[in-house]
Amino acid sequence: MSPQVITCKAAVCWGAGEPAEVEEIEVDPPKAGEVRVKLLCASLCRSDIICRYGYQMTPNEFRYDAIHFCREIESIGEGVTDLNVGDVVIPAYLGECKLCENCLSGKTNLCFKYPIPMNGLMPDGTSRMRAKGQTLYQFLGCSTWAEYGVINTNYVVKIDPKLPLAHASFISCGFSTGFGATWKEAKVEKGSSVAVFGLGTVGLGAVEGARVSGATKIIGIDKNGMKKEKGEAFGMTDFINPEEYDKPTSEVIKDLTGGLGVDYAFECTGFTPLVNEVLESTKVGKGAAFVIGTGNSKTVELNFVTLLTGRSLKGSIFGGIKPKTDLGFVIDKCMNKVNPLDNYQFAVVTYLALQSNAHLSLLPISIEQEINLDELLTHEVSLEEVNKSFELLKQPDCVKVLINI
Numbered sequence: 001m002s003p004q005v006i007t008c009k010a011a012v013c014w015g016a017g018e019p020a021e022v023e024e025i026e027v028d029p030p031k032a033g034e035v036r037v038k039l040l041c042a043s044l045c046r047s048d049i050i051c052r053y054g055y056q057m058t059p060n061e062f063r064y065d066a067i068h069f070c071r072e073i074e075s076i077g078e079g080v081t082d083l084n085v086g087d088v089v090i091p092a093y094l095g096e097c098k099l100c101e102n103c104l105s106g107k108t109n110l111c112f113k114y115p116i117p118m119n120g121l122m123p124d125g126t127s128r129m130r131a132k133g134q135t136l137y138q139f140l141g142c143s144t145w146a147e148y149g150v151i152n153t154n155y156v157v158k159i160d161p162k163l164p165l166a167h168a169s170f171i172s173c174g175f176s177t178g179f180g181a182t183w184k185e186a187k188v189e190k191g192s193s194v195a196v197f198g199l200g201t202v203g204l205g206a207v208e209g210a211r212v213s214g215a216t217k218i219i220g221i222d223k224n225g226m227k228k229e230k231g232e233a234f235g236m237t238d239f240i241n242p243e244e245y246d247k248p249t250s251e252v253i254k255d256l257t258g259g260l261g262v263d264y265a266f267e268c269t270g271f272t273p274l275v276n277e278v279l280e281s282t283k284v285g286k287g288a289a290f291v292i293g294t295g296n297s298k299t300v301e302l303n304f305v306t307l308l309t310g311r312s313l314k315g316s317i318f319g320g321i322k323p324k325t326d327l328g329f330v331i332d333k334c335m336n337k338v339n340p341l342d343n344y345q346f347a348v349v350t351y352l353a354l355q356s357n358a359h360l361s362l363l364p365i366s367i368e369q370e371i372n373l374d375e376l377l378t379h380e381v382s383l384e385e386v387n388k389s390f391e392l393l394k395q396p397d398c399v400k401v402l403i404n405i
Contacts, residue, residue, distance in 0.1 A: 003029035003036060003075035010146030011386040012131055019387045020145065025136060027148045028128040030077035034152050036128075037071035037089065039405040042144040043169045044389045045201065045294075071149070080153055088161045090172040091142035092323030093117065095154040109184075109322045114154045116140065116317070123152055145386055147405055157323050159331055166402050167334055167373045170201065173318070174400075175373065176330055178205025178268060180319020181292045183213055184326060186264050190214030193262040195253050195281050196236075198269035199227035201376060201400055202293060204234050205319070206266045208371055211235030212333070215264075219256060221249055226396045233375045250280040264288050270295030275313070276303050285310035292316045336370035376400040 006027045011020040030036045073087045083089070095114020102108050110116075114123075120137025121127050128150035129136040142151055159168055178201070182188045194210040196203045199222040210218045211234065219238045220231035228239040238256055242249045254261050260283050267278040270293035279289040280303065289311065307313065321327060379392045380402045389401040 005029065006036070006074075006148050008147035009383060010129070010131070010136075011383060012136065012145075022384050022386070023131045025129055025131040025146060027146070027150060030075055030080075030128075030150050031122075031124070032078040033080060033154070034077040034122070034128075034150055035073045035080060035083055035089070035156065036075045036077075036148060036150045038074045039071055039144055039147055039149060040088075041165045041169050041405055042403045043166075044393065044401050044403070045174045071144075071151075074148065083153060083156065083158060087158050088163075088168070089156045089158050090168050090327075091144075091151060092155050092157050092172070092318075092327065093140040093142055094318055094323050095152075096322050096324040097154075098324070103322075109318060109320050109326075117142075117155070122150070123154075144405075145383065145403065147383075155323075157327050160335065163331060163335055164373075166377050169402065170373055170376050170400060171327070171330060171334065174201035175205040175208075175376065176321055176327065177292055177316075177319040178202040178207070178266070179209035179212075179330060179371075180205075180321035180326070181266055181290055181316050182206050182209030182215075182264070183319075185292075185314070185316045185320030186266075186288060186290055188213040188215050188264055191216050192264060193217040193219075193257055195219045195221065195262045195265040195278070196231075197221045197249075197265065197267050197274055197278055198271075198293060199224070199231050199236075200268065203266070203268035204230060204376065204399070206268055206292070207231055207234040207236050209319075210264075212371070217257065217262070219253055219262065221253075224396050230375055230399060233372075248277060248280070250277050253281040260284075261287055264290070267291045268293045272297040272300040275300045276306065279303070279306050279311055279313055282311050287311040289313045290316055292319060330371070333371040334373055377402055380404060 007024060008027060009022055010025045012023045013020050071089050073083055073085050073089060076083060093116055094109060095111045097103055097111050097113040100112040102110055102112050117140055127135045142155060188194060188210050192215045194215045196206045199220050207218055207220060218236050219240060220236040221240045223241060223243050225241050231239060240249060240252050245252050261281050263283060265278045265281045267274055272295050275291060282289055376399050378397060378399045381388050383403060383405050386403060389403060392398050392401050
């Protein structure tokens with residue numbers, strides 16, 4: 001049977017700064033190259049917050065937000081052969097054709113053929129959703145505060161249904177952005193030193209990526225002292241609360257690194273005045289700073305001398321991760337669970353190797369190097385309580401809010 005228009009519930013933002021209203025919306029059937037999906041769960045990130053308060057990523061005010069989610073395909077459009085009804089998928093607001101200049105370069109994850117959807121519409125310039133006679137615009141082409149939605153298959157990644165739904169929603173944006181920034185974008189080497197400014201979901205992903213990459217000193221910076229425990233759970237070695245010092249954070253970082261600064265620093269908050277501090281915290285001559293947090297300021301003032309002394313500054317979308325090529329690696333890491341027996345065997349092998357003076361590089365990799373996202377989930381709400389999630393994010397103990405659709 002051909003799929004029909006579906007009437008369902010969605011949380012819609014009707015104006016900048018206004019609370020989301022749960023409305024009855026109409027969702028059209030998928031067109032060629034599209035799938036219609038049933039939403040299973042979603043979550044909230046800073047990008048959703050700044051969009052809600054007027055940052056123009058959609059052309060007008062009728063939209064619904066959230067780019068973290070997990071979906072199950074309800075119906076497929078003409079020409080879709082690589083996905084089936086019932087498949088569990090997550091969105092990627094980035095596409096990947098694997099054939100354009102950028103995709104072939106190995107230097108970026110920004111595809112020329114399938115760019116970031118910034119107009120709130122499908123690639124053909126139309127919308128599949130309406131409410132109260134008004135066209136609805138999707139934030140970055142994959143809004144999720146709705147029971148059903150339509151997405152182009154070039155922006156969909158099929159996942160193993162065994163992956164916990166909450167974890168799937170975290171991987172689709174924030175955590176992967178931080179993880180990718182250290183693992184894929186910066187390519188942090190073993191023995192490196194890293195500073196992560198902001199220990200939200202993106203920052204904790206960066207900490208985890210640095211640990212998996214073999215960084216030996218991982219410094220986390222956050223004004224919320226409760227983030228210290230979370231950071232340590234993901235591999236942070238040192239914690240700085242800027243409010244506890246009467247000098248710039250970059251100076252505190254240099255104190256922790258023999259006066260030199262770190263090899264890599266990551267700005268994960270989107271707070272543009274921090275960019276200079278992040279850059280200054282890196283080593284003269286070779287330090288690299290990366291801006292990966294989403295902010296609502298379009299300009300930043302940089303210290304020219306800091307750049308002139310050999311440091312570099314780069315921006316990154318989705319941590320440099322290519323959705324089709326790289327996201328599977330992150331998902332596989334998240335699905336590997338710690339086995340106590342494996343840990344015991346690893347400890348025995350390590351002890352015996354050390355007793356025989358074996359070189360440390362020859363030791364097996366501990367099973368504990370796999371990713372555990374359980375630490376991220378701190379609160380859950382229903383779709384009708386979506387506005388509550390904004391308030392929860394202000395709480396010092398909140399990391400990630402799961403919205404159960």
